[in-house]
Amino acid sequence: MIRETHVNALTLALLVAIPLWAVIADEPFTITLMTRAAVFAIAAVGLNIALGLGGLVSLGHAVFFGLGGYAMGILAHHAQTYTALSEWPVLIEGTKSMPVIWLTAIAVSSLAALVIGILSLRTAGVYFIMITLAFGQMFFFFAISWSEYGGEDGLSIYVRNGFPGLNTLDPIQFYGLCLALLCLVLVFAWRLAKSPFGLALNAARQAPVRVETVGLDPTRLRLVAFVLSGAIAGLAGALFADLNRFVSPVMFSWQTSGEIMVFVILGGVGRLFGPVVGALVFVALEHWLGGLSDFWHIYLGLLLLLIVLFGRGGLIGMVCGREAVHD
Amino acid sequence: MTEKSETAARTAETPVLETRGLCKSFEALRASRDISLDLRPGEIHAIIGPNGAGKSTLIGQICGTLKPDAGSVHLLGQDVTHQAARLRARAGLGRTFQISSLAMEDTVLQNAVLGALGASGRSWRFWGDALRDRRLVETAEEALVRVGLQDSARHRTAELSHGQRRQLEVAVALTLRPKALVMDEPMAGMGAEGSRLLTGFLDQLRQEAPILLVEHDMDAVFSLADRISVLVYGEVIATGSVDEIRANAAVREAYLGDEA
Helix, strand or coil: CCCHHHHHHHHHHHHHHHHHHHHHCCCHHHHHHHHHHHHHHHHHHHHHHHHHHCCCCCCCHHHHHHHHHHHHHHHHHHHHCCCEEECCCCCEECCCEHHHHHHHHHHHHHHHHHHHHHHHCCCCHHHHHHHHHHHHHHHHHHHHHCHHHCHHHCEECCCCCEECCECCCCHHHHHHHHHHHHHHHHHHHHHHHHCHHHHHHHHHHHCHHHHHHCCCCHHHHHHHHHHHHHHHHHHHHHHHHHHHCEECHHHHCHHHHHHHHHHHHHHCCCCCCHHHHHHHHHHHHHHHHHHHCCCHHHHHHHHHHHHHHHCCCHHHHHHHCCCCCCC | CCHHHHHHHCCCCCCCEEEEEEEEEECCEEEEEEEEEEECCCCEEEEECCCCCCHHHHHHHHHCCCCCCEEEEEECCEECCCCCHHHHHHCCEEEECCCCCCCCCCEHHHHHHHHHHHHHCCCCCCCCCHHHCHHHHHHHHHHHHHHCCHHHCCCEHHHCCHHHHHHHHHHHHHHCCCCEEEEECCCCCCCHHHHHHHHHHHHHHCCCCCEEEECCCHHHHHHHCCEEEEEECCEEEEEECHHHHHHCHHHHHHHHCCCC
16 A cells, blocks of 8 residues: 555645646646646635535535635726726725735635535535535526626636736746645645644544533534635635636536535545545546547546445545554 | 442532433423432442433433423532533533444544543644644543553554443543543443453542443442432432342332342
């Protein structure tokens, strides 16, 4: 068995090496694919906090991904049309600055996660899945009918937003930014899993009654995990919108929620790098299988089926075996 | 067991834990009928009764996972009837489960640290390693040493034997530094040796925290208990010392049969 840390290091090395090769070989499309994978990975690392640590099977993470996307879309749309977002009671103008957009995306999606979490964490199991799914659909149909921001057609942003000191129009620079954020999010998820909060959340997933018996509130632990998870998915949504320079209601669709979950399951639920491996493999398959056949989803489905049936720990679990006991 | 006569003499002391007239029904089944019990400092109060007598329902109401239809629960003189289980735990009520409810994927130490974490109120720390927090780990390790699990601290809980899981249940309860303990069949499924060790340990533990002990192992009950209450069809039919219960005709008929 290969050690998990080695797989993680290899994954990180690929995330650096492939785009560098692409620059040298002048293959900008490969950089775009890698950026897509990195952004998906950020969303999946977010979901993994709720799903892997907290055991919350959320089919509504598209809400946060979409809100992040629309936060970017709306702010940039007002900036490029030179219109104010709101004039009263305070003047709010659009912006093309990524840091401001990211913070807005995080704030909006955390707030949504808080409200959705409070309402849906009263249930568990299948009901939790259905309620999160229902919230996803609500936002999806709202976005479709929101004609002010493109409705069904979505919003196009003509020029990618800016980041101080970088030329974000250069694919490799934008990729570097996304990779840096992915690393930041990974460090956060890693520390979180080891922290007192992570220990309690992890126990609340396995033995909620026990957690209550030691004087902690499992529901509150889950709610905080859900909010952190949603905030990270929101950040990913803003980046995804910037990558495509386009937002549409599809970001809110349940297929998006499903895809984020597929990244996590494919790579390994609860594994630190599971979402990263999952997103990379997904984007690779999407590209290659998609080029071979229009029915590539069938093959992806087959792969997922095999992984779920024979490798409960996802691809990382298949390669590394069970998770090592922490020292 | 020389303290037995001493503790029996201390009946005047205020109880650490008390139930007054607890009633609980599930549809037509009356699982608790007007149950009034108390647990005094330094004692082990055993609750025995045949299967289906309502022992688990009683424990649920005492610990806060079940709401009584009528009656009240008092912990250290405070009415806790309407408090959630976790608040009772914080107030000093420790509990062990009949069926081990531990985080099986986690290590033994992690389970014990969880207990220490609950008591310390540090569960909202998102940064820093829980297993490097000296205060948490010291509390946890101390509890593991006391139940004799220190050598298994780094093992996954799922790898423990049944008896060791019981010991860990007790250790987690100890990390809370409880003022009173409610133990649901701690001896169940333990071998003779493990049962003997745990009996010796509980015997000492009563001085630190009195124990409300629900147990099927009559040898353990008769050697440990200061008082015994007999529960039959949701009703306490007798409370008294070991000798009184052994001699009680109604108890013999209802429950003990040939065993006594």
